[in-house]
Amino acid sequence: MDRLDTLQLFTRIVEQGSFTRAADMLGIPRASATHAIKELETRLGTRLLERTTRHVRPTLDGQAYYERCVQVLSDLDDAEAAFRHVAANPRGVLRVDMSGTQAARMVLPRIGEFHARYPDIEVVLSSGDRLVDLVREGVDCVIRAGDLADTNLVARRLALMPQVICASPDYLARCGVPRHPDELAAHRAVRFFASSGARDYPFEALVDGQWRRYDVGGWLAVNDAENYMQGALRGCGLIQLPRFHVEQELRDGRLVEVLGEWRSPDMRLSALYPQRRQLSPRVRVFVDWLAGLYEERFGPLPAQVMSA
Numbered sequence: 001m002d003r004l005d006t007l008q009l010f011t012r013i014v015e016q017g018s019f020t021r022a023a024d025m026l027g028i029p030r031a032s033a034t035h036a037i038k039e040l041e042t043r044l045g046t047r048l049l050e051r052t053t054r055h056v057r058p059t060l061d062g063q064a065y066y067e068r069c070v071q072v073l074s075d076l077d078d079a080e081a082a083f084r085h086v087a088a089n090p091r092g093v094l095r096v097d098m099s100g101t102q103a104a105r106m107v108l109p110r111i112g113e114f115h116a117r118y119p120d121i122e123v124v125l126s127s128g129d130r131l132v133d134l135v136r137e138g139v140d141c142v143i144r145a146g147d148l149a150d151t152n153l154v155a156r157r158l159a160l161m162p163q164v165i166c167a168s169p170d171y172l173a174r175c176g177v178p179r180h181p182d183e184l185a186a187h188r189a190v191r192f193f194a195s196s197g198a199r200d201y202p203f204e205a206l207v208d209g210q211w212r213r214y215d216v217g218g219w220l221a222v223n224d225a226e227n228y229m230q231g232a233l234r235g236c237g238l239i240q241l242p243r244f245h246v247e248q249e250l251r252d253g254r255l256v257e258v259l260g261e262w263r264s265p266d267m268r269l270s271a272l273y274p275q276r277r278q279l280s281p282r283v284r285v286f287v288d289w290l291a292g293l294y295e296e297r298f299g300p301l302p303a304q305v306m307s308a
Helices: 003-016 019-026 030-044 060-084 100-117 169-175 181-186 225-233 243-251 281-298
Strands: 049-051 056-058 092-098 121-127 141-145 153-161 163-167 190-192 203-207 210-214 220-222 239-242 256-258 267-274
Touching: 003 019, 003 030, 003 056, 003 060, 019 030, 056 060, 060 092, 092 100, 092 281, 100 121, 100 225, 100 243, 100 281, 121 281, 141 281, 153 281, 163 243, 169 256, 181 203, 181 210, 190 225, 220 225, 225 239, 225 243, 239 243, 267 281
Parallel strands: 092 121, 092 141, 190 220
Antiparallel strands: 049 056, 141 267, 153 267, 163 239, 163 256, 203 210
16 A cells, blocks of 8 residues: 555544544455554554544544645645646545534535535535634635634635524513613523634624614523524523524524514625635535525625625
8 A cells, every 4th residue: 555545544544433434435455454554653653543442543643643644635636636627527525614503404405416516525524613723624614604803714705694683482471572672781692602712792783774782691601503592492592693593493483583673784604715826626616516505595695795
């Protein structure tokens, strides 16, 4: 097994957590996989994998080596793409990170369409809301909602998602229905904070032609969109989030919209990827596919948003 094949094998073992599954995916005997990794560890002079009867996981050195391997293999795929003219039929591993809500409610229900169009792309999807280090963690692109902090990444806008303020009938029966955004201070919210810091996100509404921000206290704070909605369903307070996330709950009465006379700001959704002179064909076709998916749901972006 040559060095490139060994790198591919090692990354598969780490990702699958199994010698057997990795060997099966690459079509080689398990004994050959074990021998190749032992030779690799001997050549590097360090132990890369911890093996138990049930799991295989990287050591600290193994994790660092894995991250470098992912980057090397990705760069190699990109370099070959420039000469193979594979833009119409890209191939290879595409690593994407997005929130669980976006994955479950928007992307995964249609992911079979993407696979049918690009059968040679293997999608590795992780979920979170922190701004990952794409290069260090070997992620090709991330999908993030909200205003973006200054980064050295390229951001492509995908959608403007209309938002709604709502709460459970139980909460509104106990605490009353706010009739004006200024009354939010007397209420409780399910607080939402970013994983990267402790800052809560305030409520926002358009009042007298100006956007106003309202800091609403509460006894429950979460950093995950699904838990945010669950907190509201359990009567823990008001929430403000994209309407598509709670459409079913609003229809069946488990959540009730409030302050509908005052517009909530649309939430931006963006795809972010590294600044490279030549964007990977895998990333380009995936982001293009996502843009079409979100345009179907939320309509085309205004020109000024697309250029922002």
